[in-house]
Amino acid sequence: MKKTDKTSQTGKQPLALLGGISAETFLAEYWQKKPLLIRGAIPDFAGLLSPDELAGLACEEDAQARLVSQVKGQWRLRQGPFAEEVFAKLPQKNWTLLVQGVNHHLPSAMALLQQFSFIPHARLDDLMVSYAPSGGGVGPHFDSYDVFLLQGQGSRLWRISEQRDLAIVEDAPLRILQRFDTAQEWVLEAGDMLYLPPHLAHWGIAVGDCMTYSIGFRAPSAQELGSEFLAYLQERCALEGMYADPDLSLQAHPAEISVGMLNRVANMLEPLRWQPEDIAHFLGCYLSEPKPHVVFDVPPTMRPATFAKKLQTHALALDLKTQMLFFRDALFINGEKVDMHEPARPLLISLADRRQIEPQEIKDTELLSLLHDWYQAGYVEFV
Incomplete structure (x- = not known):
């Protein structure tokens, strides 16, 4: 594997997250082509939550959680949400807790995802966080999508393979590869990150207690x-x-x-x-549509005049569960299509790109009404 080259820049802005190469170089040379190991992608990264907090999240009704374990050579999978006593009965090693969509619950998780905005929002899936004691993992496997594996607390051994044989174990609850031939391996410490393109066989094994943050991207068939x-x-x-x-x-x-x-x-x-244009509008609705388990919290009713006044002194941000995309003059929010008009278009595009707009006075009554409707639906919130 080629390490990052900090001297290969030709006027392009280097990104510390990518080890000093530019986003343009990453997209041209690595994205969906080959893996990239980045030491110290986020220096001193301590993670966003503790193992206990992750376990608590796995107990919530609206969290997508899984427990993967290996007992006597057999893989087992349990789906959440879990009761708290489940964790007290787990063995000391060889299991993994995985929680999807952590960005729907933690502002810091959404802020972490924003660092990957050099990939279009339409491709982003979610942030999955896993905790494993020594020996824990989900076995040798491959993913059908791109993923950045950012190491939180502890250490994890990652092995990758260049094999083309992707046959999986029959009747297993997970897509475990029948055979795995290690080509390269590294131990990732806190703040290190590994990018893997689709269909690259890999195997992560916890070295002591560890947490891994997986930034995954959508790849529908x-x-x-x-x-x-x-x-x-x-x-x-x-x-x-x-x-x-x-x-x-x-x-x-x-x-x-x-x-x-x-x-x-x-x-x-x-x-x-x-x-x-019909395909673009379909993609906007389809890719911004919340997953079936997502439910928006509706705030107390706020009168339009009160909303407009508060907007002058408070920033307005997308709810953590909201997805907003646009194509030309069409805006898509949580599966709904909205036609943008001038002068509202620049502000709505900024909200879609940055997920937040600063306090300001908005005199466009149509835009004010639209933002108020979104607020009442729980799509946006005051910061």
């Missing part, structure tokens, strides 16, 4: 995109008329579907076409 796009079209396409054949002629075979019928139905379905 073509089948999933196709199915969701067709469903999107179905909701928005209304075809008129009914099948009719006043020129029907006698057929030699009554069981045969005639060419005439094919042509008539083809003409009826002719409006089922789409433009690139």
